[in-house]
Amino acid sequence: MELEKIKGVGPKILKHLNSIGIYTIEDAITYFPRDYEDRNNIKPVVEMKDGEMISFIGETSIIYGSRRTATGKTITKILFKSEIGYLTGVWFNQPYIKNTFKVGESIYLFGRVSRKMGEIQIIEPQYEKDVDNVPKGIIPVYSTNKYLSQKVLRKIIAQALNYIDDEISECIPESIRKIYKLLDIKTTLTNIHFPKNMQFLNLCRRRIKFEELLTLQLGLFLIKKRLIQSNNAFGIPVCKEMKDFKESLLFELTGAQSKTIREILTDMKNSKPMNRLVQGDVGSGKTIVAVIALFNCARNGYQGAMMAPTEILAEQHFESFNSFLGKWGIRVGLITGSTLKSKKKEILDKLASGEIDIIIGTHALIQENVQFNNLSLVITDEQHRFGVRQRADLINKGHNPHVLVMTATPIPRTLALFLYGDMDISIINEMPKGRQKISTHFVKGTGRDKVYHSLNNEIQKGRQIYVVCPLVEESENLQVESAVETEKNLKEKYFMNYRVGLLHGRMNSREKDEVMHSFKAGNIDVLVSTTVIEVGVNVPNATVMIIENADRFGLAQLHQLRGRVGRGTHKSYCILISEAKNQVALDRMKIMTSTNDGFVIAEKDMEMRGTGEFFGVRQHGLPELKMADIVKDIDVLKETRDLAREIINKDYLSLTEYSLLMNSINKIFNEKAENITFN
Numbered sequence: 001m002e003l004e005k006i007k008g009v010g011p012k013i014l015k016h017l018n019s020i021g022i023y024t025i026e027d028a029i030t031y032f033p034r035d036y037e038d039r040n041n042i043k044p045v046v047e048m049k050d051g052e053m054i055s056f057i058g059e060t061s062i063i064y065g066s067r068r069t070a071t072g073k074t075i076t077k078i079l080f081k082s083e084i085g086y087l088t089g090v091w092f093n094q095p096y097i098k099n100t101f102k103v104g105e106s107i108y109l110f111g112r113v114s115r116k117m118g119e120i121q122i123i124e125p126q127y128e129k130d131v132d133n134v135p136k137g138i139i140p141v142y143s144t145n146k147y148l149s150q151k152v153l154r155k156i157i158a159q160a161l162n163y164i165d166d167e168i169s170e171c172i173p174e175s176i177r178k179i180y181k182l183l184d185i186k187t188t189l190t191n192i193h194f195p196k197n198m199q200f201l202n203l204c205r206r207r208i209k210f211e212e213l214l215t216l217q218l219g220l221f222l223i224k225k226r227l228i229q230s231n232n233a234f235g236i237p238v239c240k241e242m243k244d245f246k247e248s249l250l251f252e253l254t255g256a257q258s259k260t261i262r263e264i265l266t267d268m269k270n271s272k273p274m275n276r277l278v279q280g281d282v283g284s285g286k287t288i289v290a291v292i293a294l295f296n297c298a299r300n301g302y303q304g305a306m307m308a309p310t311e312i313l314a315e316q317h318f319e320s321f322n323s324f325l326g327k328w329g330i331r332v333g334l335i336t337g338s339t340l341k342s343k344k345k346e347i348l349d350k351l352a353s354g355e356i357d358i359i360i361g362t363h364a365l366i367q368e369n370v371q372f373n374n375l376s377l378v379i380t381d382e383q384h385r386f387g388v389r390q391r392a393d394l395i396n397k398g399h400n401p402h403v404l405v406m407t408a409t410p411i412p413r414t415l416a417l418f419l420y421g422d423m424d425i426s427i428i429n430e431m432p433k434g435r436q437k438i439s440t441h442f443v444k445g446t447g448r449d450k451v452y453h454s455l456n457n458e459i460q461k462g463r464q465i466y467v468v469c470p471l472v473e474e475s476e477n478l479q480v481e482s483a484v485e486t487e488k489n490l491k492e493k494y495f496m497n498y499r500v501g502l503l504h505g506r507m508n509s510r511e512k513d514e515v516m517h518s519f520k521a522g523n524i525d526v527l528v529s530t531t532v533i534e535v536g537v538n539v540p541n542a543t544v545m546i547i548e549n550a551d552r553f554g555l556a557q558l559h560q561l562r563g564r565v566g567r568g569t570h571k572s573y574c575i576l577i578s579e580a581k582n583q584v585a586l587d588r589m590k591i592m593t594s595t596n597d598g599f600v601i602a603e604k605d606m607e608m609r610g611t612g613e614f615f616g617v618r619q620h621g622l623p624e625l626k627m628a629d630i631v632k633d634i635d636v637l638k639e640t641r642d643l644a645r646e647i648i649n650k651d652y653l654s655l656t657e658y659s660l661l662m663n664s665i666n667k668i669f670n671e672k673a674e675n676i677t678f679n
């Protein structure tokens with residue numbers, strides 16, 4: 001129903017409502033509060049505790065002037081009084097605020113208490129002068145913008161709720177609501193905006209989370225079911241040369257690698273397409289797993305493709321694949337954005353005719369003109385770097401090929417459960433033998449000199465060093481500048497007798513290649529780089545990773561960078577340099593120095609950043625959750641997962657009782673379903 005039905009909604013307000021995503025009355029009803037204010041908390045001023053949220057009704061007593069602090073802030077104070085005591089309102093950098101108050105005027109305040117040196121303050125409180133009409137009880141707080149006040153939005157939503165009967169229907173069957181003790185939808189929606197009390201609010205929140213997670217997982221199961229039904233023609237047996245191939249390797253596979261390989265080969269035998277995620281911390285040896293899968297594919301006469309997120313990585317894979325597979329007569333090709341036109345044409349022709357067995361590439365692989373003869377295995381490396389669409393595009397170049405996805409970004413178990421609901425997961429949780437723990441140190445700016453001087457020793461032993469330059473905001477240009485500068489500086493100050501190289505995103509791919517080759521060959525001692533080396537790069541002789549302004553990087557990214565060292569048998573170090581003094585930054589550095597476990601780091605990262613921000617969810621093309629949090633609401637997640645599985649297995653969705661639930665799944669997955677691939 002149109003919003004114009006609501007009193008007070010004219011063209012202007014309508015526009016503002018649209019700007020926060022409210023287009024219909026239904027949208028307004030389901031626009032959930034981001035927080036609540038419990039305005040019931042009124043007490044004598046002396047009893048107010050530091051940090052608590054309180055309501056206060058009184059009058060403006062004294063308007064003090066503003067003053068400037070040593071750090072240049074202005075502080076404006078206003079004294080309010082009532083029969084329960086005096087309270088000082090404090091505002092920062094808003095000197096004009098004093099003009100909005102008049103001595104003697106009655107006032108309602110709501111805000112956070114701060115007790116400072118005997119003074120009881122309320123910091124930048126909300127205020128209302130129409131004291132008699134201040135909303136009481138538990139008040140919703142919405143996400144909004146400066147054009148649409150909380151007050152107006154509250155009024156509109158309160159009115160929208162009058163239309164609830166016409167707008168909203170119950171989609172969870174009564175039988176389920178009974179078993180899981182869920183409130184009905186009307187009670188829930190009314191009380192989610194204006195709750196009677198906090199306990200009841202929790203019941204409402206549970207009902208909404210339950211519905212969100214249930215519909216979402218049902219949708220995922222349905223898509224998955226559809227995928228499984230579409231068999232392909234590629235039951236690929238284990239080739240007879242497999243044993244010889246494994247024995248020809250220069251190292252022995254770890255137990256975890258062997259297990260993963262077994263799982264993959266078993267999947268590939270099946271005519272049902274494989275859909276498997278290989279998750280292994282940086283350096284755990286995922287590449288060889290991909291090599292073996294592709295070897296098996298090629299020996300059986302099929303084509304395989306592997307997509308990597310950067311040219312450097314694609315090049316590196318191309319070389320190592322060639323060295324592993326070339327001697328078996330397997331033809332490997334490479335396509336990246338900078339493959340020369342003539343060369344590209346040749347490769348594309350051979351790919352289409354089947355004269356290339358394995359193709360490695362970047363995003364260039366998903367261009368329209370890339371065609372295969374009989375693509376049957378698709379691998380994406382470092383999957384978190386690709387969007388859902390891109391991966392789907394590559395998969396669609398074959399006819400339901402087997403799909404293998406590799407990631408070093410450790411996805412916390414809870415998130416994996418949700419994202420990969422029914423994708424099979426192999427975990428490589430064991431490092432190759434002989435690896436030594438990377439020791440990580442946090443160094444303040446003042447210690448920089450000492451760090452760089454101490455590197456002489458390491459270089460003399462024949463080892464190599466990475467220096468990663470600070471991210472300068474999001475600007476690539478500035479980042480490049482800082483890398484150029486750092487290189488110059490290091491050369492002049494510390495490494496005049498050594499070979500210093502430079503690598504950044506503004507170099508063309510031939511230049512990048514040359515630098516990488518020469519670093520790999522040991523012809524560069526110190527490589528100054530931007531984050532272009534973040535993922536996948538493998539130079540086992542490099543043993544020191546120095547990260548400047550380490551506080552500017554995310555934890556997951558720091559862990560990835562650190563993973564560039566410790567790849568051989570030599571003792572390796574990661575030095576995090578930072579001038580940051582704030583607690584959050586220090587805490588983050590502490591996490592890095594205290595653990596090498598990517599899973600622990602990912603969990604912490606997610607805790608600190610919140611799940612919404614955590615890489616993945618949006619990128620996977622999944623519908624957004626309005627209220628449920630896949631980490632905090634793990635219990636509901638499990639509950640609904642089991643229920644969803646039962647509903648699908650017993651085919652309940654075809655029952656009339658479930659038809660509204662089915663509608664709501666379709667609505668949520670509308671359009672989106674197409675885009676979701678389970679990798």
Ligand code: ADP
Nearest residue numbers: 251252253254282283284285286287288432538
């Ligand atoms: P990642 O999992 O980060 O992709 P890589 O596949 O690049 O790791 O492997 C890291 C290094 O470990 C490579 O030099 C690789 O050759 C080596 N490696 C892989 N598996 C083993 C093993 N089982 N024993 C010894 N070295 C191994």
Ligand code: MG
Nearest residue numbers: 286287381536
């Ligand atoms: Mg890798």
